[in-house]
Amino acid sequence: MDYQFSQYLDGHGSVATDVGGKASSLDRLVADGFPVPRAAVITTRAYRAFVHEAGLEPFLKELQHGELPPADQIAADRSRVEAAFLRxxxxxxxxxxxxxxVGEFIPTSPIAVRSSATAEDMVSASFAGQYETFLGIKTPEEALTAVRRCWASLWSPQVRVYRRRENIGEDDLAMAVVIQAMAEASWAGVLFTRDPQGSALDIKVEAVPGLGDDLVSGRVTPHGFLIARSTLSIRARGQRAKLDFLEDLARLGLRIESRARAPQDIEWAMTRDGLRVLQARPITVSRPLSLHDDGFDTRAGGTDEYTPRGVSEMLPGVVSPLLWSINAPMLEDAFRSLFAAIGISEVGTDRRIVGRFRGRATLNLSVLREAAASLPGGSGEEVERQYLGHPLEHDHDHHLPKPQGGVIARVAAAFRNWRANRMLSDEVELIKHAVHGVVHLDIxxxxxxxQRLLRYRSRIRDLAWRIYATEVAxxxxxxxxxRALEVQVGRWLGDEEGVQWAQRLTAGALADTSVGAGRVNRLRDIYERHVANTPALQASLVQGGPQPRDRIEALGDRGISxxxxxxxxxxxFGAQAxxxxxxxxxxxxxxxxQLSAFARTTEPPREPDEDSLSELIGILKRSPRWRFKRIITGQLLDMRIRMLRSMVEEATLFLRCREEAKASLLVLGGAERRVIFEMADxxxxxxxLSLSSDVEFFSDGELEQMVRGAEPVFSQELERRRRAFNRARDAGPLPEVFQGDPEAIDHADLPTGPVMQGWAASPGVVRGRARVLESLEAGTELEPGEIIVAHSTDPSWTPLFLVAGGIVLEEGGPLSHAAIVAREFGLPAVLNVADAVQAIGTGEDLIVDGTTGEVRRVALADPGEEEDDG
Amino acid sequence: MAERRPDPVRDDGLHVFVPALMGVGMIVSGLLVIADWLNHMLPNGRVRRKQEIAAGAKGVVISVAEAAGHEIAGPDFRSREWRSRWAYALGVAGFAGVGAAALLAGLLAFNDDAGLFYRNPWMVGLGAGTAAVLGLVALQLLFFAIVYRRSFRAAHVLIETTWFGRLKSPPRDPSEFAGSLRLIEREGK
Structure with missing residues (x-):
């Protein structure tokens, strides 16, 4: 029979404006020989004739140009449109x-009636699930109603919203309808030739038993599978079933993608006659939730609170996809291992401890608070104190889990802690030795x-996992x-004294072990050997600017050596941060x-106060009350002094362990970096790749797959990631604590008073000019004695500490790298000063009091007060 | 006038509280002094820990090198080494002395007609057996003192694997540790 308003999809060619996107794509599949169930299409001519003859054009014009319905009117609007087309x-x-x-299909099997709009299955907008599909139609009358409903779905309110959001014109819209024979399926589902939410080097398959409409409508949870595009090796996700046709399905998907020259979203069914393709359309490029999201951010939502504090030293600034995909799983696992070791009930895998927002690393403060509160003697407030430097004002403990049991539970928890901590120093020693050994191999x-390169990298990574766990522990x-030291000394001398003595008691012992100090010391040795007695070399370092190499080379053998x-x-040294x-x-x-700082600084480096423990012991022993207690309790050996020494040793030991673990991680990071650049080359x-530096925008998995020979990530995707990364970097830091999608920091109410209060991190008072630094690179402008004002620092900033007179940071807690290094160098430092970077200008005269935590802006201070200070 | 709160020290009618408290304090102090002394005098545990650390680290380095198709040659960090010659000489004197004393004690007990073991052959046997074992050890130590560090394979095996040798301290410095390992390219890689 010759049809005027319809045609068979037999692979003889069809125009999308006549048959719609879906039918056109099915026709191509048939033409290419793919197994597609028998199908025909009621063309757009039929739709246009119907609309014209029924006089629906004014109604559709009104829909096209009118206001979109409010959310509570969507259902009514939809019914109104549907009624117009049905009547x-x-x-x-x-x-x-x-x-x-329809009669030609129905005698042999039920049919599917599917919409096929002209604005559908485009690369930029798939309209997936927006238009109607009816399955299992068994009578011509039902089919006729289904066709009318498909036409109506072209104007449903949600489709109109979608079109306006995507800026898709509505002037020449039309809807064709596909009539397709339905085969009895044992399994059906969808296949994405590139996983839209994960690695672009994986095929993603979702499958449900029977017809696939339950899957498309979201009524059932599918069995999920990821299949590597290069090897077709299968990994199950969530529910799993053993499906022996998955490999064939993956091959079929890749063939379709290859013909279409774009990644495909394919609906498929497994029938008695084998695999059948029900439809295939391009995968819409997955859009990030915000312009700052390069696709690797944590999905916002839920009620958990996040903070960048604490983790911003481990993963500073905007973290590239490569570094995030390498470091985040290790850090997440390190926290989970620690929780398991100290008996914290398992955190569900649906809640991430480490998150990424606007490219920046964050910690899930809610999870940490809950974990701490679940321990006997622990509290959420202590977590806030540790990460934020102060407890938050809300009453957060009321909904936190309370620890079970009394004294016995506390003793058991203390024992678990002791057991977990006991081996830390040995583990750190082992790590240090192993890292030196690995780096020394020089392969x-x-x-x-x-294959061998990847195996080598994987062994290095195993060691890195171990180090991360040790660092977090x-x-x-x-x-x-x-904190125990602070509290104990506070009990004897008062809370404020406790805070200050804890700083002093732990500062000196770290002089050679912290990440930055170790590097400074090694460079100082070189400086002393080569430069200290060679004025020409000294002059080259001071005058040579940021890159004095040429001037030094010109000095001959001494310079070259x-x-x-x-x-x-x-x-x-390995990695910087x-x-x-x-x-x-x-x-x-x-x-x-750093080297030029040695040449410019004439005064010897400030030595930390190493005898502070003896000083404290002297103060305590002079107290008559102290002596009376000792006599009355018969202490031949003063056990409180012994306890104090032991607490100082313990705090210092763990701080040293942390610094040494971090230093080892960075040195090992240099070895992995070499592998990454070898892969990039x-x-x-x-x-x-066109540039080896582009490697930063691939995930770890993508990089590995490409090295194994898989296809590259699309260049447009790479460009999208690059743009998002740059936008995130320009957007600046995240708020201290946030929920959901973080807002940009509002600097509307900058502090204008003469005194800014922060957390006293390193004692001492210094007066000097402020130098506001947004990045390490800007540090070359730092003059000796100037006060660094910055958001936060990481170990790569240590060279600047040698030149600086004091430190003022917006972030950082008592145990942050900045606090520790400042104390080692004897630099007055105040951390956690809100809006310091925005409020203070470079060149401003500041007095930094690291004992009281005050930053005084001299120009704004009362003249009399200024004189007093001076 | 407000009633005075009882004071456990002043109101201790039995004069027990203060001495008891002081006594406990003294005992605990004494125990801590002994613990410190023992910890200082018995370094073997610390050396063994260092050995375990070095051996563990070597294992990690080997696994990384093997992944890249190489092997690692280096010292056995769990081994033992020669003690000083004086230690062996002292050992000879000690073991021989105790052995002789055991034999003598056995004989005296056997002949002591007022004693519990008069004419009991078991005592002679016990004394002689002890003396024989200790004498053998003393002989072995004498042998070590004489051949000290010379290349007797059997002696070396005993020194490296038994308490006749002392635990060998592995390199403390990580750089020294790394320097003691040598990368060997695996044949037919």
Whole structure:
């Protein structure tokens, strides 16, 4: 029969404006020989004729140009549109043709009636699930109603909203309808040739038993599978069933993608006659939730509170997809291991402890609070004190879990803590030795085949997992023992004294072990050997700007020998601030500024007060009350002094463990960085990458798959990630605590008074000019004695501490890197000063009091007060 | 006038509280002094821990090198080494002395007609057996003192695997540890 308003999809070609996106794509599949169930299409000519003859055009114009209905009117609006299409008269000619066409299918099987709009299945907007589909139609009358409903769905309120949001024109819209024979399916589902939410190198399959409409409508939870595109190896996700046709399905999907030249979203069914493709359309490029999201951010939502504090030193600034995908799983696992070791009930896998918002790392404060509160003697407030430097004002403990049991539970918890902490120092020693051994191997990576290179990297990563776990465990132990020291000394001398003595007692012992100080010391050795007695070298360092290499080379053998030593030393430093991140030898600005600081600073380095414990013991022993208690309790050996020594040793030991673990992680990070660049070089050579620096925008998994020979990530996706990364970087830091999608920090109410209060991190008073630093690179402008004002610092900033006179930071707690290094160098430091970067200007005269936590802005102060201070 | 709160020290009619408190304090102090002394005098545990650390670290390095198709050659960090010659000489004197004393004690007990073991052959046997075992150990120590560090394979095996040798301290410095390991390219890689 010849049809005027319909045609078969037999692969002889069809135009999308006649048959709609879905039918056109089905026709291509048929033409390419893919197994598609028999189908026909009622063309857009039928829709146009119906609308015209029924006089629906004014109504549709009104919908097109009118206001969108409010949320509570959506259902009513939808019913109104549907009623208009169901009630409108249809010409006998059109009705006969539809009934006749449907009649050709129905005797053999039920049919599916699917919408196929002209604005559908576009690369930028798939309209997936927006238009109507009816399955299991068994009579021509039902089919006729289904066709009318499909037409009506072109104007449903949600589709109109979608079109306006995506800026899709509505002037020449039309709807065709696909009539398709339905095969009895044992399994059906969808297949994405690239996982839209995960790695672009995986195929994602979702499957349900029987017809797939339950899956599409979301009524059932599907069995999920990820299939590597390169090897077709299958990983199950969530529910799992053993499906022996998955590999065939994956191959079918890849063939369709290859013909369509774009990633595909394919609906499929497994029938008695084998696999059938029900439809295929391009995957809409997954849109980020915000412009700052490069696709690796944590999905906002839920009631959990997040904070960037505490983690911003481990993963500072905007973390690239590569570094995030490497570091975040290790950090997450480290927290979970710690929780398990100290007996905190398991945190559900649906709640992430480590999150990423606007590219920046955050910690789930709610989870940490709950974990602390579930321990006997623990509290959420202590967590806030540790990470934020102060407890939050809301009453947060009322809904937190309360620990079970009394004294016995406390003793058991203390025992678990003791057991977990007991082996920390041995573990740190082992890590230090192993990392030195691994770095010392100096394997020629260029000679390794891809498989071996990846195995080598995987072993390095195993060690990194171990170090992360140790670092997090040490941090936690250090925080607990430091706080115990504060509280104990506070009991004897008062709370404020307790805080200050805890700082002093733990400062000196870390002089050689902290991440930054170790590097400074090694560079100082080189400086003393080569430069201290060579005025020409000194002058080159001072006058050579950020890159004095050329001037030093020009000095001949002495200069070259000095440069060799520096290069050799710097190679061993590893990563600057993040595991597998930028290394010191990639960018020597920090090293030169440190060396030039040695040359510019005439005064000897400030030695930390090493005898503070003896001083404190002297103060305590002079107290008559103290002596009376000792006599009355018969202490031949003063057990309180012994306890104090033991607490100081413990706090220092754990702080040292943390610093040494961090230093080892960064050194090992240099070894992984070498592997990453070797992989990048190979990908550039194979044409997968145009620039080796682009490697930062791939996830770890994507990189590995590409090295194994898989196809590259699309260049448009790469560009999207790059743009989002840059936007996130420009957007600045996150709020101290936030819920859901973080808002940009509102600087409307900047502090204008002469005194800004913060957390006293390192005692001492200094007066100097402020230098506001937004990045480490800007640190080359820092003049000796100036006061650094910044959001936060990380270990890569340590060279600047040598030049600075004092530190003022918006972030940081008692055990942050900045606080520890400042105390080691004897620099007055005030942390947690709100809006310091915005409020203070470079060049402003400041008095930083690291004992009281005050930052005085001299220009705003009362003149009399200024004189007093001066 | 307000009633005075009882004071456990002043109102201690039995004069027990204060001495008891002081006594407990003294005992605890004494125990702590002994614990400190023992900890200082018995370094073996610390050396063993260092050995375990070095051996564990070597294991990690080996696994990384193997992944890249290499092998690692290096010292056995769990081994033992020669004690000083004086220690062996002292050991000879000690073991021989105690052995002789055991034999003598056995004989005296056997002949002591007022004693519990008069004419009891078990005592002679026990004394002689002890003396024989200790004498053998003393001989072994004498042998070590004489051949000290010379290349007798059997002696080396005994020194490296038994308490005749002392635990060998592994390199304390990580750089020294790393320097003691050598990368070997695996054949047919």
């Amino acid at each position: 409108a008269p249809m010409s006998a000619e059109l009705e006969d043709e539809i009934l006749s066409l 020629d990576l260029r000679r390794l085949p891809a 040490s941090s936690s132990a250090a925080a607990a023992s430091y 000095f440069l060799d030593d520096v290069d050799h030393c710097v190679r061993a 993040v595991y597998a991140g930028r290394t010191w030898n990639e960018d020597l600005v920090g090293v030169w500024s 190979r990908l550039v050579a194979s044409g997968h």
